[in-house]
Structure formats: structure tokens, C-alpha cells
Amino acid sequence: MTEKKTPTAYEIHPLIKERWSPRAFAETPITETEIKTLLEAGRWAASSNNLQPWRIIWGLKGTTTYDRIFECLVAFNQSWAKGAPALLLGAFKKDMNDGEKENFHALHDLGLFMGNVSIQATSMDIAIHQMAGIDFKKAGKEFGFPDNYHVATAIAIGRYGGNLDTLPEDLQRQEVKVTRERKEQEAFAFNGNFKK
Template identity: 55%
Template sequence: MTTVEQLQLDNIAKNDYQIYPLLKQRYSPRIFSDQKLTEKDVNRLFESVRWSASSYNRQPWRFIFAHKGTEGYDKIMECLSEFNQKWAGNAPFLMLAGYKKNTEEGTENFHALHDLGLSLGNMTVQAEYMGIGLHHMAGVDWKKAHEIFNVPEGYHIATAIAAGFYGGNLNDIPEDLREQERAERTRIPQTDFAFEGAWK
């Protein structure tokens, strides 16, 4: 059985060019240590969000979070896709991430989703620095989340995040997911997405 420590080493990205070490070692775990996130841990994560860049400094991001063993946690679990429910209960901490759709002037904030993404990038690097893994999930029923959490008009839940300190046991997830955890990480080459001078 692959140990968690070996899994973390195996998941360090094999870069074509040298990048910041925290970016190399970041991956999206489905197993986590039993260690709980403290209030200070949570505050540090959201402070990294607070200082993220945003268009016109509008800071449109909004979060709902909960610790395992609470009613809020169970409610977030209800909003996840069936696939994500198979493993997300291993995380000691869950979040829903959303954004404010309009500006203060009432016009559409076209960049709000972009800004939410930037804030989650900040949080991801901060979490990695703290030994915390984040698994961002597209598989969330935003309509159910809006209903369960009474999300106000003008806001949109976009994604969910499972968070916890690296660790845990691979046997805590089904066999098909264990294989995914062990699989080699791959990325498309830069030439497929970065074009100099003209779109190719």
C-alpha cells in the first residue's frame, strides 16, 4: 500500500521549468489527516483571500464554511454531487465559495468570477504553506446551496472546497479513487495555451 508520505512525494509536479516549490507540491487530495483546523488556521486562510487582487478592489468573494461534526458541514455535504460525497466526508473542513454578481452601481460585475478564482489561488498557496491541502470541487448543486443557506439575491455559489491537513489513509476512499490518488499528474504543454503575437 502506498503511504501518504510517499503519495505526497509522488505528487510533486515534474516541471519543465523551475517554479515556486509550494506550487510544485500542491495537489488536490481526497484523504486528509484527522487534525482539525483551528480558528487561527481558518483566519489565516481567509486573510489570504482578503488580500487578493480584485477588479476595482470590489472583493466580490463570499464563503460559507463549516467544521466536521456540525450541522453546517452536513448541509454543505448535501449540496455536493454524489461523486464528491463519496470522499469529501474525509475532510475536517468544507466551504462553499460564491461571488456578488453586480457592482455597487447595479451593473454586472463581469470580473467577479475571475476575482473569486484569484482569491482561491491565494488561499491555495497559503494553505500549502500551512501543510493544508485544498480540493476544489465543481460538483456542487448551487441551486440547492442557495436554498439550504438562504443565499441572498444577487449572489452565486460557484464551487465547493474540501480542506484538511495532508495525511489520512488511502483505505478511507473507494478503490477507484485510490487509483486516481496514485495516478501520475499530467498537464498540457505551454505551447497549447500560451501564444506569442497571435492566436494559434
């Protein structure tokens, strides 16, 4: 499914190893059932107090909702995401159910939701590319979110195997870079005190 190399230090599940974030997507449309299947995987993520603070806006290419999400992306992300068969916004509710206390784990839980979506997508040969580069204020207003919600990300969804010619040149080079890179475990995991 992918021509990328993922040099893992230990053997991990192929669905985790094979996932990567493309910027060129095949033209094959994504169906409403596929989107709802991905969201179902997200729905069953763990969350602090089972508050499920995630909120998702989704649109398929060719619809007004898709165009409205697209208009919330920064120019850089618009330069490649215009070919994506589906676009989502990922938002979270910032406070607890009673509206009195901040939910400090809401962004964490949106991340868990998206982790489930990512792995479910890989199992369906679907690719996702998440984006922080959005105008979050514009997105919140455009889709009618109250002030106690924050639109954190946009997500492009499609299938691997897109035509590289659809991308700006610098992004074409990044797309074909073969080996994926990560910090070594020693840089972020400590069996004892924190180390810089």
C-alpha cells in the same frame, strides 16, 4: 510533503510545485484559527475595482454548518469529501456595487481569492480540494444568498496523508498516481496570434 512528481519546464516556487488536490485527508482537525488564516490570505487578493466579490461559507467537521455544506455536494464528491475536516462554499456577487451592472470579473476574482488560499494552505501543510460538483441552487437557498449571488464551488480542507482505505477503489488508484500532468505552454500561451 507529497509523493507526487511535478515535471515543470522551468523552476517554479516550491509552494506552487508541491500543491496538489487530495481526496483522502488525515484525521487531524483543522482549527478555526487555521481557517481564518486561510481566509485572510484570500482577503488580500487583487480584485477588479477592489470590489472583493467573493463570499465564503465555512464549517468544521462535527458542526451543523459542515453538514449543511456537505448536503450541497453531488454524490460523487460526497463519496470522498466526507472525511474532510473542514468544508467551504465559494460564492461571488454577480453585480457591481450599484447593483445595476454585471461584474464580469467576479468569478475571476473568486479564483484569485482561492489561489491565495491554496498557496497559503500549502505553506501551512494544509491541503485543499476544490469542487465544481455541487447543487448550486440548493446551496444558495440553504445559506440565504440573494439572487444576485452565485455559489460556484465547494472546497474540502484538511491535511495530506489521509488513509486511502477511506476512498472508493477507483479514487484510491487516482490518489496514488505519481506524476501530475499539464498541457505544454505552447498549447495555451502565444507570443502572437491565437492558435488552435
